[in-house]
Amino acid sequence: MRQTSFRLWGHQFVYDKDELTAQLTESGFSKITSVQWHKSRHPELCNLECRPYHGDLIVEAEK
Numbered sequence: 001m002r003q004t005s006f007r008l009w010g011h012q013f014v015y016d017k018d019e020l021t022a023q024l025t026e027s028g029f030s031k032i033t034s035v036q037w038h039k040s041r042h043p044e045l046c047n048l049e050c051r052p053y054h055g056d057l058i059v060e061a062e063k
Contacts, residue, residue: 020059029061 015023021032033041037053040046040060 015057017057017059020057024059024061027063029063032059032061034058035060 017034024032035041035058037056037058038047038049042060045060
């Protein structure tokens with residue numbers, strides 16, 4: 001049901017942390033970490049979000 005409702009908005013898939021981590025690892029990414037809203041290991045990426053926070057899954061990874 002949830003996947004269907006998101007597809008109506010044009011999304012193809014909704015990831016949870018485990019699935020996103022698996023996909024990133026399979027694609028060659030490393031240093032996969034969850035970060036808080038408006039936070040980052042990279043100062044230039046902090047406070048870039050312009051939409052209100054809604055419990056989003058935010059992940060950083062390096063390739």
